[in-house]
Amino acid sequence: MINMTGQLYYLASAEAGSDNLFAALGIDWQMLIFQMIAFVVLVLLLGKFVFPVFVKAIDDRQAKLDEAGKAAENAEKKAEEAEATIQATLKKARTEAADIVNTAKNEATQMIEKAESQAKTRSERIVAEAQEDIQKDVLAARKTLEKDTISLVKKAAGLAVAGIADDKLDTELVKKSVEGAKR
Amino acid sequence: MILTNFSAIEIHLAAQEVFKVGNFPVTNALFTGAISLILLLAVFGYVTWMLRRGRYNRFVGLVQWAFEGMLSQIESVIPDKKLARKVAPLALTIFFYVLLSYWMSILPGLDSIKVGEAPLLRSIAADLNFTFAMAIIVLVVVQYFAWKAHGPVGNAKRYLRNPLKDPIGSFEGILEFIGEASRYSALSLRLFGNCFAGEILLLIIAVLTSYLSVAMLPVFMAFELFIGFIQAYVFFILTVIFTSLAVESHGDHADSTHDHSPADAKLAPQHE
Numbered sequence: 001m002i003n004m005t006g007q008l009y010y011l012a013s014a015e016a017g018s019d020n021l022f023a024a025l026g027i028d029w030q031m032l033i034f035q036m037i038a039f040v041v042l043v044l045l046l047g048k049f050v051f052p053v054f055v056k057a058i059d060d061r062q063a064k065l066d067e068a069g070k071a072a073e074n075a076e077k078k079a080e081e082a083e084a085t086i087q088a089t090l091k092k093a094r095t096e097a098a099d100i101v102n103t104a105k106n107e108a109t110q111m112i113e114k115a116e117s118q119a120k121t122r123s124e125r126i127v128a129e130a131q132e133d134i135q136k137d138v139l140a141a142r143k144t145l146e147k148d149t150i151s152l153v154k155k156a157a158g159l160a161v162a163g164i165a166d167d168k169l170d171t172e173l174v175k176k177s178v179e180g181a182k183r
Numbered sequence: 184m185i186l187t188n189f190s191a192i193e194i195h196l197a198a199q200e201v202f203k204v205g206n207f208p209v210t211n212a213l214f215t216g217a218i219s220l221i222l223l224l225a226v227f228g229y230v231t232w233m234l235r236r237g238r239y240n241r242f243v244g245l246v247q248w249a250f251e252g253m254l255s256q257i258e259s260v261i262p263d264k265k266l267a268r269k270v271a272p273l274a275l276t277i278f279f280y281v282l283l284s285y286w287m288s289i290l291p292g293l294d295s296i297k298v299g300e301a302p303l304l305r306s307i308a309a310d311l312n313f314t315f316a317m318a319i320i321v322l323v324v325v326q327y328f329a330w331k332a333h334g335p336v337g338n339a340k341r342y343l344r345n346p347l348k349d350p351i352g353s354f355e356g357i358l359e360f361i362g363e364a365s366r367y368s369a370l371s372l373r374l375f376g377n378c379f380a381g382e383i384l385l386l387i388i389a390v391l392t393s394y395l396s397v398a399m400l401p402v403f404m405a406f407e408l409f410i411g412f413i414q415a416y417v418f419f420i421l422t423v424i425f426t427s428l429a430v431e432s433h434g435d436h437a438d439s440t441h442d443h444s445p446a447d448a449k450l451a452p453q454h455e
Contacts, residue, residue, distance in 0.1 A: 023197075024196070025197070026195075026198060026310065026311055026312070027311050031213070034207075035216075035307075039316055040320060042223075042276060043320075044272075046275070046276050047272030050227045051271065053231045054231070054234065054251075054254075055254070055271075058254065
């Protein structure tokens with residue numbers, strides 16, 4: 001087995017060849033400064049020519065993503081607006097339909113009422129005309145009856161008072177009889 | 184250098200020189216780091232080219248997804264988007280470069296392809312020069328943002344307080360200063376330790392399992408890939424958190440007169 005501690009001690013002292021710690025660790029100032037300069041140059045080169053292109057590509061893509069996000073947001077907003085418009089239109093259409101139905105109902109009711117009214121008027125007129133006809137018939141019947149009555153009364157009175165009464169008395173009696181009949 | 188009982192394994196704490204460019208020594212870590220740098224530039228160059236033309240494929244999408252994920256992490260830790268975008272280049276470079284460099288440590292040929300005595304491949308994350316360099320850069324950048332946010336005096340007050348007026352606070356300031364040093368040392372040593380240990384682990388598994396390593400190594404390589412991601416993420420997120428805490432004001436605590444320090448983050452859950 002390898003004795004690691006002993007080997008490391010040996011390693012360091014063997015590398016150093018002296019008591020110089022930096023030399024033991026393999027640090028050479030000339031090399032250190034050279035590598036610092038080389039690394040700074042590399043950073044500057046990449047920082048100047050390479051990374052800006054990467055960053056620009058990332059920023060551009062981010063900008064596109066933001067733009068797409070905004071577009072999606074706008075589209076969503078427009079869709080919401082369209083939905084609201086559709087809902088409003090539907091609501092308006094429903095209201096208008098309801099109005100139309102109400103109007104139709106009202107008109108129908110009015111028409112029915114009008115028809116009923118006309119029918120009633122007509123029936124009343126028919127009734128009135130019928131009543132008028134009846135009244136006329138009644139009057140005609142009464143006149144006929146009156147004439148018949150007068151005639152009968154004349155005959156009866158003529159028979160009863162054939163010897164004592166003259167035409168003048170007959171006429172007065174007839175009139176009284178007719179008035180009495182009228183009452 | 185150390186020769187273990189397994190004579191095939193040589194463990195070096197320091198990166199080894201493989202060749203020279205003029206007088207400048209090129210170590211195996213630097214060489215592998217250069218390869219990862221070329222790979223990183225190639226990947227980012229290709230993806231940038233594709234993005235500029237508005238063309239996409241799965242690979243571009245993957246890189247962009249990883250980038251976006253890390254950027255959103257920064258923006259979630261630092262609420263100020265402007266500051267987050269300023270910190271992003273450093274933090275993201277750290278993440279992607281450390282990730283790629285760490286993953287280089289599982290390349291086949293590790294320790295077997297050699298130039299002279301030195302192996303050609305060694306992850307740059309397993310070189311303290313690199314991890315310390317990054318930690319120093321993070322320290323400087325964090326202090327720069329703290330200065331910008333609080334001004335030089337306000338920032339200095341986090342560490343330096345009058346011991347006569349506020350003896351406990353002045354002691355806290357000293358602790359804070361020590362804390363800063365240890366925080367960045369830990370940041371670099373953590374990455375180095377994990378990557379270095381990972382490379383040694385793969386070597387030892389390869390030697391111990393011999394021919395069975397064909398079956399065993401992929402398991403540990405996958406484990407190393409995961410650890411690489413974790414280490415890159417830890418370095419990245421700590422950079423962002425240190426910046427966030429350094430620029431954060433202590434205004435919501437009535438009894439406090441000093442600016443926020445990263446050490447207070449440990450106390451934050453207790454306050455809630």
